[in-house]
Amino acid sequence: MTRRKVTLYASNHFLAGPKVANTKPNHIEREPYTVVEQPLGTAKHVRIVGIGAGASGLNMIRTLRRNLKNYEHVVYEKNSKVGGTWFENRYPGCRCDVPSHNYQFSWRPNPEWSNFFSPAEEIEKYLDRICEEEHMADVIKTRHRVTGAWWDESRGLWDLSVQNLETGEGFRDHANFIIDASGILNNWKWPDIPNLESFQGELIHTANWPKDFDYANKTVAVIGNGSSGIQVVPAILPAVKRLYHFIRTPTWILPPRIMAMMMMDTPAKSVLSQLGLDKKENFSAAQIEKFKNDPDLYKKFVKTIELDLNSAFAVLLNGGRVHQFATAKVIEWMTACLGGDEKLCKALIPTYPLGCRRMTPAPGYLEALRSPTTEVITEGIAGIVKEGIQLESGEIIKLDAIICATGFDTSFTPRFPLVGRDGNVQDKFRRETPRSYMSCALSGVPNYFTIMGPNAPIGHGSVFTLTEHIARYITRAIHKCQVEGIKALCPSDAAVADFSEHIAAFMPRTSWAASCSSWFKGGKADGPVTALHPGSRIHFSIC
Template sequence: MSDRTGAEVDVAIVGAGFAGLGLGIRLARRGHADFVVLERADDVGGTWRDNRYPGVACDVPSHLYSYSFRPAPDWSRVFAPGEEIHDYLRRAAVEEGVEPHVRYGAEMSRARWSARDGRWEVTTTAGTWWARVLVVAAGRLAEPHVPDIEGLDDFDGPVMHTSRWDDDVALAGARVGVVGTGASAAQVVPRLAGRAGQLTVFQRTPAWVVPRGDRPYTHGERRRLAEHPEAARALREEIFDDAERAVDARRRVRPAIDELRERARAHLRDQVDDPDLRARLEPGYEIGCKRIVLSDELYPALARDDVTLEDSALARLDGRTAVAASSARYDLDALVLATGFHAARQPYAPRVHGRRGTLAEHWADGMTAYASTTVHGFPNMFVLDGPNASLGHNSAIYMIETQIEYVLGALDHLARAGGPLEVSAAAERAYVRDLDAAARDTVWLTGGCRSWYVDEVSGRLTLLWPGSARSFRERNARFDPAPYVPTAREW
């Protein structure tokens, strides 16, 4: 063993969002106390800590967007507000005994595998940890994407990304520009309409929008779900099964995709009377190619007299004047960027150093992993909510829980057989070939759009699992040591 400084731990988990906390909870319940959760911020919650913009809420019904092993019967609405989800995660961390394991202000600057020590050296802004196992649970919606807009740095007014919202910025009566018409914009635009003096929405590409159907749960409903856990479980299963049926549309199965497209078009016709505005809001690509927006409020907001839809991108800023790609000019006092995240190219990847290079180098042609969780060349490392581990039609929490089961199985195997444990290159390649074949005819690759689901370099579908949530669990919930070897060596 070499000389080394820093704390030693069995499992180091990077990130305290749904994935990191979920694994921490399961470890704590097993009596496994030798783990640390390294969190760069000063609170748990991940996406739901960072996103505090007006109107932020989940697009998955509340009773499905929670841990199956920690149900919450008291959600206030069908679609929980962001603050409520954040509170749920805070309570879980405390009540499950995970919070004492969290180290705040500990942003990972480098993680390096030491073959000599058989451990990961995880260097953070709060110190160094040596861990037998590294679990990267940093998520895919952690680093905001700020577009390269000429003059943005010189804009003479406040600029906010939706995930870095500042409540101290005075927007009442102001001339506000919003860049984007995706999921975040669909929530924030209705809250700014009427509050801003004039709202201009820059739409590079329109989104397909379907009815949301949100409503508050009645006191009686909440009491019944709290008093009858079997009713809450049945509701969760009903929501899950309903969401699973939507995968057929993503596979371009008829009549499923035709029915979904008509549902969106009917929603547009019902909510927008102006034929010109309606034409500008109808996408020219197939439904599902980009993330489908759930909203009953976006279209009415865009139809307001004090809201302008600029159906071209924001090209540049000249002082406080925004110039669109159409050459239209708008004087603004503030700018809101609803422009998403660095999802397909993860910012943590260059910081993770395996046996032969960085994770970014391994992912030069797009993210890959065996079982969507382990990567050749990176022994004893697991990635949660990473390559092909999300869905375009169902709950991400279901996928995270599947991966947690896989990691726990791997930890059990390591306890029995020792390690290090590394997946073979051949197993990872074969898994990726299977996914590429399954994705080939899906709407994400054939729908005629550009989306953050697809890697821009390779053109591969790297974010989403190209099948049902159940099929992901059937393939990836149980750890199988066959594709692995007990020692890190060359193949």
């Protein structure tokens, strides 16, 4: 005999059971008791709606399939195919800044990565292959966008509005659970520059790169020196007639990762010295064959690089010996690459702490800034005119094309109305600092999970294996609801407050919280760090 549970406190600070709006805090309306004619622990049927079919969304499909029974699952993906950010970002020079053999799922190793840092095309093909070989396409509806979601307390269901982007038609759906895997670096934005639309040349955003864009022999501006800007500049420089690079603030450019590992005498040094790599960090065909034919060698390589990445967290701790040593070495490296040019060193080498902004290895970037074809401009932009960019001094830089490497909306505000028990989350996140429980759930928003939500470990190394941890956690929560008759589940206000208190106490210890313009802080120079987990990668994994 079983009965519906309505006041159970689930593990890990989750509050289970229906909470009815406009009732006294300690009063919960109960449904009439009935005997359920099924064995204790039988999994009830649930419908799960996923949003996004990038790496996190694909991993979620597999995790649910391997751990749940008696459920249905549909994933709405706005693009024409899977792959997420690795499908969308096609700009020249685009690649991952995490070593290839660690930027993969633990359950799908790939010994055939061509480079130490994978180009975007290879990562996209890797995800395509997983989708095909794991037969995931049957649950994915491409060219579909979720446009709204409303929680119905009495039914314990989400009502959703969805738009078919092929036909423009909208329809309604429902779900017991929503899993939002739409990603952080996915919703690209134009820079806030006056009269951007007045430019009569080609206006490009790196995250929406046209396949037919020909920049050869053109005068081109690249606005922004974040991770996209520092990759696209050296990639297009050999072909353009002239390149103007607009930068607002200096940024830390790391030495090549392999060089740093060898220089720092890390555990990876002995393994790397035995590998077949060329000057551009491409693996030789013979080395790839060794990885394919010698599983022990491959595993040792992957584990050693992972150990090195995990040990790098100390670099981010303010005032520590590791932080000081790394800062001195990076300054030495950047100065050498800039040829000691006083103007360039002043423009490029930051005075804020190492790690305040995203640190990125950028082969060829600093050298490209010394090219006679390149001009670095730090003067403010007054606005856009039809011929190009007007500086604050009044000077007009005439251009054929403007490339905006200006990033994404990292505010964590949902892209559609998400109405939970306390109203629209969009309104709340616009008023207040976004808060979550361990980045994957929101108080007052039942049966809703995010992968890489507020204060996620997005800057802590490979997100592939981190999303595996998150997916397992979400799956266990859904399974608990299935077998224990739990209608609705979300983190308590107290649990979210505890996590927020830790964030506020821990972040000032790190360079992430220093004063510099960073997407870690929603594009602001100062303020709370909303994008990163308050601790190391290992800390997140065991929490």
